[in-house]
Amino acid sequence: MSRRKQKLPTEPVIATIESLTHEGRGVTHIDGKAVFVDGVLPKEEVRCRYVHRHRRYDEAELLEILRASPERVTPRCAHFAVCGGCSLQHLAAEQQIGNKQQVLLDNLQRIGKVTPATVLPPMTGPVWGYRRKARLGVKYVIKKGKVLVGFREKRSGFLAELERCEVLHPDVGMRLTELAELIATLACRDRLPQIEVAVGDNATALVLRHLDPLSAEDHSKLIDYAKTTGLWLYLQPAGPDSIVPLWPEQPRLFYRLDEYDVEIDFEPGDFVQVNSDINRQMIHQALALLDVQPDDRVLELFCGLGNFSFALARQAATVTSVEGEKSLIDRARLNAQQNGLDNVSFHVADLAATDPNVPWLKQGDYSKVLLDPARTGADGIIPQLGKLAVPRIVYVSCNPATLARDAGMLCHDYGYQLVSAGVMDMFPHTAHVESIALFERKK
DSSP states (O other), rough: OOOOOOOOOOSSSEEEEEEOOTTTOEHHHHHHHEEEEOOOOOOOOEEEEEEESSSSEEEEEEEEEEEETTTTTOOTTTTTTSSSSSTTTTTHHHHHHHHHHHHHHHHHHTTSOOOEEOOHHHHHHHHSSOOEEEEEEEETTTTTEEEEEEEEBTTTSHHHHSSOOOOOOOHHHTTHHOOOHHTTHHHHHHHHHHEEEEEEESSSSEEESSSOOOHHHHHHHHHHHHHHHOOEEESSSSSSSOOEEEESOOOEEEEEEEGGGGEEHHHHHHHHEEEEEEHHHHHHHHHHHOOOTTOOEEEESSTTTTHHHHHHHHHHEEEEEEEHHHHHHHHHHHHHHHTTTTEEEEOOOOOTOOTTTTTHHHHHSSSSEOOOOOOTTTTTHHHHHHTTOOOEEEEEEHHHHHHHHHHHHHHSSSSEEEEEEEEEEESTTTSEEEEEEEEEEOO
C-alpha cells in the first residue's frame, strides 16, 4: 500500500536554529522532528513555512529572521537566495572556514575514531572571483523569450535567472548576461545546453556543448565574439574527447607554479583545482609536511595531470606518479618533458583495485607518499600502502568523510598516527570541505 502524502501545515512557525548540517542547511526541531531550513544560522530565531514533509525530517523555507546571529553578513550576490551555486554567503568568511574545520574534526572523530595531534591553521585566500573551473547550464526559455546562463536554483533542476556571478572569475562571472544575449542570437540557441569554464594564467576558455552541428553564421558570430572579448572558444559536439578549438586555432592553456619554476599545460576539459591561490598554498604545504629531501623516492597516487608531481620532482630524487585516467597521464608526460624533468615517471592504474604485483608498487623502497584522491577516497589502495610501511604519508582530501574512513584504516590497521590535519578554503561560500593530513608510521 502506498504511503499517503503528508499534509503540509498552512500556518508559518517560529523556530530557533540549533546548528548547521555539513551541507550548510540550518537545523531545528519542531515537535521532536528535525526540520531543515536554508539561509539561516545557529541561534537565530526565524519564522518559516513548511515546504516538504518526509518520514524522518521536514523542510521549511525562511520567511523572516526575527533575531539575527552576530555572524550574519549581507550576501554580496543579488541572486544568493535563489542560486544553488553558493550556500554560505550569509555567514562571515572567517566563520565559514572555522565551521569547515569543525566538520573535518567531527568526521575524523566520529567516523575514523582518530584525532590529529596538531590542528593546522586554516588555509585561506580571496573569497570572490576565485573560481576558475565551472560548468554552467544554458537554457532557452520560450515563455520568457530569453536564454539563461548560470547555475541551477537551490534544490531544483531549473536554471536560476542570473545576471552575474560573484565567485566565478570576472572574465566569465561578469559576462553571464552578455553570454546569454549572444546565445539568444544563435540558430542553435535551444540545442546548446552547457558551457564549460576553464581559466588559465594566460587565458579564459569557454567550451560550448552543442547537440547539433553549428551553422556557418553561428560559427561566424562566435568567432567575432571571441575576437572582441579575448575569450578563447571551444566546441564540444559529443563527449569530452570531441572538444576542439574554435578560436584561436592553436590555443595553449597553462598555469604556473613560480615557486618551483613549473608551467603546467592543460586542456579546458581537464580537472584542475578551481582556486589557483589556494592551490599554490596547498602544494607548498603538502611538500612542507612531507619534508621532501634530495634523496627521497616519492610515490604519488591520484596524480592527475601533475599538479603536485613537478613540484615534487624539483625537490626529490625520484617521483613515481600514478593516475587512472590515461589522457591525464599523457599530458603529464608532455608537461614533464616541457619542464625538463626526467626524474618523474607516470603510470596508468585503477587505484580502487590495484594489482599488488605491478612494478611501480612492487619496488617498495619509497620514503614518502602523497595521495590526492577523488571524493570516494583511497580505501582501495590503503592496504597496499600499509604493506609498503612508508614512514610518512600526506593525504589531500576533498571529502572529510572518506578521509576520516581512510585515516581510521591507516591508524587502527596499519600502524600510523595522525600527526596533523587542517582545512583549506578551496570553495568559499559553499559547504565543500577540502583538507590535508599528515600520517607518520609509529616507531
